[in-house]
Amino acid sequence: MPRNTVSAELIVTAALRLLDQVGVEAFSVRALAKELGVAPMTLYTYFRGKDELLDAVRDHALGNAALTTAYGGWQHQVRTICRRLRGQILEHPCLTSLLQQRPLAGHESAESAESLLRALVEAGFNEENAARAYTTLLGFVVGVTTLEVRLLEENSDPERREKVREIMSGLPADRFPQLVAHTPALRHTIGGDVQFEFGLDLVIAGMEQRLILSP
Amino acid sequence: MPRNTVSAELIVTAALRLLDQVGVEAFSVRALAKELGVAPMTLYTYFRGKDELLDAVRDHALGNAALTTAYGGWQHQVRTICRRLRGQILEHPCLTSLLQQRPLAGHESAESAESLLRALVEAGFNEENAARAYTTLLGFVVGVTTLEVRLLEENSDPERREKVREIMSGLPADRFPQLVAHTPALRHTIGGDVQFEFGLDLVIAGMEQRLILSP
DNA sequence: ACCTGAACACCGTTCAAGT
């Protein structure tokens, strides 16, 4: 039998590509093995199981982040780090699912966590509130970006798109006037940086406000 | 053969209970059928497939929301609606996964969406920014609450808990001083309302600020 | 150590058949 035809590195890279292509739902160890031209059980030499493999993929996708330190005032630092995390998720849509199912610690690479916390401490937050602000930012970024990715997927699938359109146009305008009135805006608003920046502005402005009241 | 031993209502209720118990990962049509004491294929009389069933479960879990109108100033209304959504997710943890994978429209019950949008318009947001604020709130609530649920799960599983502790204590304090220093705060801070209210305060304060500058 | 095929206990779903 040929030896060292694959490696942990190779498996993870191929898994990441396959996950982004077909989605977490359709991804399977067997499909990955076929992609690599190897027997399914070969992968178990490198990973204890599917879970461990997915953890490695998540770490790999996040670890590829530019480790550049964020410069400028704390607001600018926070913005930079959050945008970077969002960028990683958009680049690897499977991260939406991987991050939801397997957070781990602060649930991204240690470098991001470190620089985000540093910026928050520099802003003036005390220990506890820095941790709270950190969790808020993480939840916000992952939540909004996940929503964005899912809605874009929904929009690109003609069948699902039609189904949603049907539901929305079926809403009685007298019971849901705001919802009906805002449907175009809600549609037009998804995907793209403006939505994300809008939310990020809100959170950061809220932080500035909070720091005046109590750190 | 006995007739009408099950119904769509019964199936959805049992599915919701099973999903909360074992998680979306372990949930299967066959397991649900066994739970109901019925052949797997029986469920296909009521639902076209697993996807349609999960959609129904998601709607059912969200639809159970108290439809009470939110009173008070727009800030209080927004707070009430966001807390209610978080409450639903905490009550049915499987909603974290169901909402991530299958958003649908504004991705909760139409009543919530309607009252949230109404509050935002009342606050003074124009059409586009009301939609943006809505998406921000939705992403924030689902994101932060999902993070909360996952970290609590992680904490309650002794094996995973130990693994995380190992990773965190293995971090070099000279490279990640903030992360190491904040590990206790990050641990102590998860779960419970204070973390959620902290973030909600930030977003709402940010909105107040934003409304002064431009609606 | 690295890689394999066969096998086990599962999946979701189609199909033909029963009432």
Add this chain to the structure above:
DNA sequence: ACCTGAACACCGTTCAAGT
């Protein structure tokens, strides 16, 4: 219409065996 068992094409993973 409602419910069924058998069957199909999949899963993840264990196990014994090969190099």
